[in-house]
Amino acid sequence: MGSTYSLISATTLGSNASTVALNSIPQTYTDLVLRFSLRISSGNPLNGYNLRFNSDSSAIYSSRFYAYDGGLYFNYDTGSNAFASVVANGGTSTAGAYTSAELYIPNYTNSSSKPFIYSEAAENNSTSAVSKISGGLYRNTSGITSVNFSNATFAAGSTFYLYGVKDS
Amino acid sequence: MALTYEPISTTTLSSAANSITFSSIPATYTDLHLVVTTLGATGDYISIRFNGDTSTNYSWIIGGMDNTGTFQQKATGQAQGRIGNSMNSATIPTVTRTDIFSYAGSTYKTVNSTSGSDINGSGEVRVFTNMWRSTAAINSILLRGDAGANFAIGTKATLYGIKAA
Amino acid sequence: MAVSRVSTSSIKQGFPKSRSMLIGNAAYVPGAYESIATVNGTGSSGTISFSSIPSTYKHLQIRYNARCASGAITDHYIRFNGDTGGTYTKHWVFALDSGGLYTSSTTSTTPPSLGYIQGYDTYPTTGGVVDIHDYTSTSNAKTIRYLTAGDEQSTGSQGAIVVGSALWMNTTNAINQIELVLASSNWSSSSSFSLYGIKGD
Numbered sequence: 001m002g003s004t005y006s007l008i009s010a011t012t013l014g015s016n017a018s019t020v021a022l023n024s025i026p027q028t029y030t031d032l033v034l035r036f037s038l039r040i041s042s043g044n045p046l047n048g049y050n051l052r053f054n055s056d057s058s059a060i061y062s063s064r065f066y067a068y069d070g071g072l073y074f075n076y077d078t079g080s081n082a083f084a085s086v087v088a089n090g091g092t093s094t095a096g097a098y099t100s101a102e103l104y105i106p107n108y109t110n111s112s113s114k115p116f117i118y119s120e121a122a123e124n125n126s127t128s129a130v131s132k133i134s135g136g137l138y139r140n141t142s143g144i145t146s147v148n149f150s151n152a153t154f155a156a157g158s159t160f161y162l163y164g165v166k167d168s
Numbered sequence: 169m170a171l172t173y174e175p176i177s178t179t180t181l182s183s184a185a186n187s188i189t190f191s192s193i194p195a196t197y198t199d200l201h202l203v204v205t206t207l208g209a210t211g212d213y214i215s216i217r218f219n220g221d222t223s224t225n226y227s228w229i230i231g232g233m234d235n236t237g238t239f240q241q242k243a244t245g246q247a248q249g250r251i252g253n254s255m256n257s258a259t260i261p262t263v264t265r266t267d268i269f270s271y272a273g274s275t276y277k278t279v280n281s282t283s284g285s286d287i288n289g290s291g292e293v294r295v296f297t298n299m300w301r302s303t304a305a306i307n308s309i310l311l312r313g314d315a316g317a318n319f320a321i322g323t324k325a326t327l328y329g330i331k332a333a
Numbered sequence: 334m335a336v337s338r339v340s341t342s343s344i345k346q347g348f349p350k351s352r353s354m355l356i357g358n359a360a361y362v363p364g365a366y367e368s369i370a371t372v373n374g375t376g377s378s379g380t381i382s383f384s385s386i387p388s389t390y391k392h393l394q395i396r397y398n399a400r401c402a403s404g405a406i407t408d409h410y411i412r413f414n415g416d417t418g419g420t421y422t423k424h425w426v427f428a429l430d431s432g433g434l435y436t437s438s439t440t441s442t443t444p445p446s447l448g449y450i451q452g453y454d455t456y457p458t459t460g461g462v463v464d465i466h467d468y469t470s471t472s473n474a475k476t477i478r479y480l481t482a483g484d485e486q487s488t489g490s491q492g493a494i495v496v497g498s499a500l501w502m503n504t505t506n507a508i509n510q511i512e513l514v515l516a517s518s519n520w521s522s523s524s525s526f527s528l529y530g531i532k533g534d
Contacts, residue, residue: 003171003173003363003364003365004171004173004174004175004328004364004366005173005364005365005366005531006363006364006365007365007532007533007534010391010533010534030326031203035391035392035466035531036466037466037467037473037476062286062287062288062289063286064233064284064286064291064292064293065233065293066232066233066238066293066426066427067426068424068425068426068427068436068437068438068497068498071436072238072426072427072434072435072436074233074237074238076235076286076291078288078289079288094422094474094500094502095474095502095504096472096473096474096502096504097473097474097476097500097502098466098467098473098474098476099476100464100466100467100476100477100478100498102464102478104263104265106203106205106261106263106324107205107261107324112259112260112261112322113259113260113261115205115260115261115262115263115284115285115286116263116284117263117265117282117283117284118284119282119464119478120478121424121476121477121478121498121499121500123422123424123474123476123498123499123500124422124500125422125440125441125500125502126440127438127440129422129424129438129498130424131424131425131426131478131496131497131498132426133232133282133284133293133295133426133496134284134293135253135263135283135284135285135286135291135292135293136284136286137260137286137287137288137291139260139288157470157472157473159391159466159467159533161391161392161531161533163365163531165203166175167175167178167203167326168175168178171364172364172366172367172368172529173364173366198371198396198525198527199396199398199527227484227486227492228484229429229482229484229492229493229494231427231429231434231494231496232427238427238434240429240433240434242492244486245486267396267460267462269396269397269398269457269460270398270457270525273398275398275455275456275457275523276454276455276456276457276458278398278457278458278459278460278482278483278484279460280460280462280480280482280483282480295480295482295494295496297460297482297483297484297492297494298484299454299458299483299484299485299486299492301486303456330396330529331368332368332371332396332525332527332529333368333369333370333371333527333528
């Protein structure tokens with residue numbers, strides 16, 4: 001018998017890493033919740049990176065968001081090869097500040113496109129900070145079996161907690 | 169004994185329907201959490217009613233963005249609340265997460281939602297807050313299209329209970 | 334010791350054996366989301382406090398339904414471990430209230446605002462959810478994300494939504510105390526605040 005909100009995996013980077021892969025996600029839950037704290041080792045206070053599902057780099061991601069990004073800011077992207085609306089604290093951001101984020105993917109095993117909601121806080125002791133709410137879409141009809149971080153050097157101390165939520 | 173985070177009921181539509189109803193909601197939790205993925209190409213907002221109340225006891229505020237920029241809306245004295253973005257596609261769901269605070273208490277009810285929809289070229293991301301001006305405990309929830317449009321097949325709603333110490 | 338499952342057919346065929354105590358049943362997966370404590374307003378204090386927070390979780394979530402006893406709209410702040418210094422930042426994605434839609438940013442600030450608590454109506458009409466990641470870290474600063482929102486109909490114009498984040502720039506201490514503090518007046522006795530922990534192992 002499983003519980004409603006269960007930990008699937010916990011990952012902590014003991015050293016810098018160029019990729020992070022949360023693989024072999026069981027298909028036994030209803031929704032996925034990924035809570036992570038992420039910092040990028042490179043110099044800018046804020047840096048983009050790639051977040052993908054199933055290591056899929058096809059141009060089937062899209063998203064739209066509103067954010068504090070130096071001021072009220074909104075934007076959207078279509079036909080991207082990764083979930084593009086992600087940024088993380090970089091090397092020159094406030095010491096010890098890691099971007100906190102939650103990614104909620106309902107019905108991640110469905111044989112239909114995967115919409116999701118994403119909330120992100122790349123806090124910084126300056127106006128170079130991002131606080132964001134996104135709605136995204138991964139247009140693949142396969143179940144999500146992995147979540148993949150790439151295109152940056154992720155700093156030691158970054159953490160990734162993947163949870164499964166069951167609806168019955 | 170209620171667990172801390174527990175599913176109460178799930179409905180997935182096997183055919184188009186005008187509404188989804190959760191009835192006989194137990195009063196044993198502290199808050200309710202709704203996760204709704206709605207399908208339909210009607211442009212209708214997702215609305216909510218409690219305990220069959222169709223009187224003008226609802227009000228809301230909405231903030232966020234849509235295709236053209238920032239969005240804000242406010243209404244009082246409504247016959248239903250508004251909790252989620254419009255339904256833009258019969259195949260790509262709008263995702264809405266809704267918190268209903270102290271639903272079993274004898275106070276007015278506050279309902280907050282985050283709703284995201286992206287269909288690769290259009291959509292919205294918004295936050296909704298509602299008030300239902302009733303001191304009755306919530307024992308039923310009805311979800312419907314704001315102007316009466318149907319939810320399409322595959323629309324799904326799950327109600328969870330969250331119990332505090 | 335062998336574990337045996339008994340059925341009519343197995344009796345006829347001889348007892349099947351299993352090396353697992355589960356004998357084909359699914360393993361129990363304990364829940365990760367747990368309730369820690371609930372604190373209610375008293376009507377005579379503007380501070381709600383969660384103390385002696387256990388360090389056995391990875392994330393915290395505060396959920397509340399609250400009212401300001403002053404009968405007006407009032408700001409409220411979050412404070413960690415009693416730290417009242419300029420060691421916080423705050424960035425609002427947006428706030429939406431009677432003044433319209435706007436954003437806000439503060440740095441090196443005293444405890445950051447989470448938004449507005451209504452007091453116009455008789456009952457609590459502001460709901461809040463605050464998420465705190467990696468609160469036990471003794472090497473990282475502590476980031477929070479929050480949504481506080483509520484409408485009111487007594488005046489029809491004072492509802493508010495705030496979506497935002499904040500940072501407590503303390504990298505050496507785990508969070509063991511959280512306070513929610515009204516800028517003025519007191520939390521009504523009908524206000525209720527619940528702390529939840531989310532496990533990470």
